[in-house]
Amino acid sequence: MKQTNSIITIIIILYQENYDQLKNCLKNISNFKIIIIDNDGNKELKKKIESEFTIYKYVLNKKNIGFSRAANKAVAIVDTPYILNIQADCIIKNSDIEKFYQSFQKYKGAMLISPTFYENNEQTYNGGLLHENQIDQKTLVTEGDICVESVLGSVIFFKKDYFQKIGGFDESFFLYFVDFDLCRKILNLQNSIVQIYDIKVEHAHGRLKVKNKFKKIYIRNYHFTYDELYYYYKINQHVKIFNNLKKKILSYKIKIIVNLLLLRLDKLIYYYARISAFNKFKKLIKKT
DSSP states (O other): OHHHHHHEEEEEEESSOOHHHHHHHHHTTTTSEEEEEETTOOHHHHHHHHHHSOOSEEEEOSSOOHHHHHHHHHHHHOOSSEEEEEOTTEEOOHHHHHHHHHHHHHOTTEEEEEEEEEETTEEOOOSBSOGGGOTTOOOOOOSSOEEOSBOOTTEEEEEHHHHHHTTSSOTTOSSSSHHHHHHHHHHHTTOEEEEEEEEEEEEOTTOOOOSSHHHHHHHHHHHHHHHHHHHHHHTTOOHHHHHHHHHHHHHHHHHHHHHHHTTOHHHHHHHHHHHHHHHHHHHHHHHO
C-alpha cells in the first residue's frame, strides 16, 4: 500500500454534504492524500473534518461553481500521477484503491477505471452504453471485468496527465451528463473504459444533498434540462429534444401562473427551472 499511497490522490467535491456521511467515507481512505473542494463554502464542516482527519488541501468555494469546474480545480492541485474521484456518499475500502491501480496496469488501453456499485447489497447501475444509446440505463449484472461505453462519474480512477490532455471535464456542464461527455472523448481516442467486478463500492444513487426543498427542485431541473440539451448539442442530436421542450413552454408559463395562485410553489419552481434552462440554451444556439 505504501507505493500507491504516494502516487494516488483522492478528490471529493462537496455541496451541502452531510457530516456523518462524509466522515464514513473518509474513515476508510484516510491513508491517502485527500483534496476536498466544497462548493457550499461550509467553514464549520471543514473545521470538524480537519479536527478528525488529515486533509491535504481543503478548498472552500464562495459559490456553487458546479461539479465540473470544481473537479477540474481539484485535479489542477493534484501532485500525484493518479487520481481517484469519489463522491462523499460512496463507501470504499483502502484495499480496493490498490485494485484500481492494479487494474490500470493490467488493462493498458484503459484510460478510465470504475468499480461495481452496490446499494443495500444489491448491484446497481454504473457501467453501460452512452446515454443516446440506452436512455433507461439498465444495470449490467456481471461476473467479471467488462469494457463499457460509459460509467458514472461518482467513482472514477484515471491518470492526471491524460485527463488534462483530453481537456478534463467540460465546464459548460454543471452537474449532469458530464461523465457521458468525458467517456465519449475517451472512446473517440480509441481508448477503453473498464468496470472492475472485484472493486465493490456502496453508493447511494441520484440523491441531491440540498436541504432546502425548493432549491433542490430548481437545481435538479434547471441543470438537468440544460445539461441534457448541451450534451446532445455537442453531438448534433439536440433538435428533437429542443423542439419537444419548445412546444411545452407556453403551457409551462400558464402552469406557473396557476400554481402561483394555488400556492403550489414546488410545481411553480419546476416549470420555472425548465423554462430558464430552455432560454439559456436558446441563447447558446443563437450564437452558433
